Amino acid sequence: MKTIQNFALSAATAVLVLGLGGCAGMSRQDQNTAVGAGIGAVGGAVLTGGSALGTVGGAAVGGVIGHETSKPYR
Numbered sequence: 001m002k003t004i005q006n007f008a009l010s011a012a013t014a015v016l017v018l019g020l021g022g023c024a025g026m027s028r029q030d031q032n033t034a035v036g037a038g039i040g041a042v043g044g045a046v047l048t049g050g051s052a053l054g055t056v057g058g059a060a061v062g063g064v065i066g067h068e069t070s071k072p073y074r
Contacts, residue, residue: 036064037062
């Protein structure tokens with residue numbers, strides 16, 4: 001079971017790194033949203049032992065946090 005978790009974490013990390021290569025034409029806020037979603041997905045997967053629901057939930061929360069932290073101050 002530990003091997004499956006290590007594989008899932010490695011796969012999620014690889015997807016995150018490859019996905020960030022597509023951020024070249026994005027705005028800073030879009031980049032932060034994508035990075036937050038990627039980090040949240042990895043964190044959710046680790047905290048829930050690789051469950052799909054935890055991974056998706058982490059991605060959603062991370063994306064929202066990344067989006068909100070890069071909003072311009074008013």
